Amino acid sequence: MGKVTPLKLAVLVSGGGSNLQAIIDACKASDYPAEIVLVFSNQLDAGGLERARLAGIRAEAISHKGFEGGREAYDSTVSNLIEESGADLVVLAGYLRLVSESFVTRWEGRLINIHPSLLPSFKGLHVHQAALDAGVKYSGCTVHYVVPEVDSGPIIAQAVVPVLPGDDAGTLAQRILKQEHRIYPQVIRWIAEGRVSVDEAGIVTVADANAPDFAQINPVPEPN
Numbered sequence: 001m002g003k004v005t006p007l008k009l010a011v012l013v014s015g016g017g018s019n020l021q022a023i024i025d026a027c028k029a030s031d032y033p034a035e036i037v038l039v040f041s042n043q044l045d046a047g048g049l050e051r052a053r054l055a056g057i058r059a060e061a062i063s064h065k066g067f068e069g070g071r072e073a074y075d076s077t078v079s080n081l082i083e084e085s086g087a088d089l090v091v092l093a094g095y096l097r098l099v100s101e102s103f104v105t106r107w108e109g110r111l112i113n114i115h116p117s118l119l120p121s122f123k124g125l126h127v128h129q130a131a132l133d134a135g136v137k138y139s140g141c142t143v144h145y146v147v148p149e150v151d152s153g154p155i156i157a158q159a160v161v162p163v164l165p166g167d168d169a170g171t172l173a174q175r176i177l178k179q180e181h182r183i184y185p186q187v188i189r190w191i192a193e194g195r196v197s198v199d200e201a202g203i204v205t206v207a208d209a210n211a212p213d214f215a216q217i218n219p220v221p222e223p224n
Helices: 018-027 047-054 070-085 101-106 127-134 169-192
Strands: 007-013 034-041 059-061 089-092 111-115 138-145 155-162 196-198 204-206
Touching: 007 018, 007 047, 007 070, 007 169, 018 034, 018 047, 018 169, 034 047, 034 070, 034 169, 047 059, 070 101, 089 169, 111 169, 127 169, 138 169, 155 169, 155 204, 169 196
Parallel strands: 007 034, 007 089, 034 059, 089 111
Antiparallel strands: 111 138, 138 155, 196 204
């Protein structure tokens, strides 16, 4: 059997790039079926750019501020850069900028995002505080395909964490972030292996995936 051609990734970041680093680390494994060909940021000083350079990955940045032609022109420029890189899949990893509908359409079915809540709950920003204010007992993160509606689109995978007494937005964010680092590389692997499919209703199936067999209650009931 010949060597499988790895899925080529373009990863878009705006900040420190911890999810990017998780993907970089996953790509180091000899059996990982993907490789990063481009890291792009809308912030010239994003920490994720340095992570890419240290890993020998092409890193590019274009500031969106004052870009001639506005959002559509900016996103067209970014799309052209991604296209030129040869990327098969666009991975939003803390890219804190709403992409235009034309960008989503151009990369339809090849554009994924990770969001730090259990979608469809708590879309948008400040999600950890929103979860705390709502009094939910569990939160988590979601990897999904991107559609024009914000934080919508077919859900590929989710990870769940408890909300604990005394949590603030920061402690909850850190607990969820650890799970983001686990599920994002896993989802990319599934996509690269051709195991992810979406039906007409927008429901995702991952072929041959292990089904969880558990139930959690928070707070934990006392024994009888």
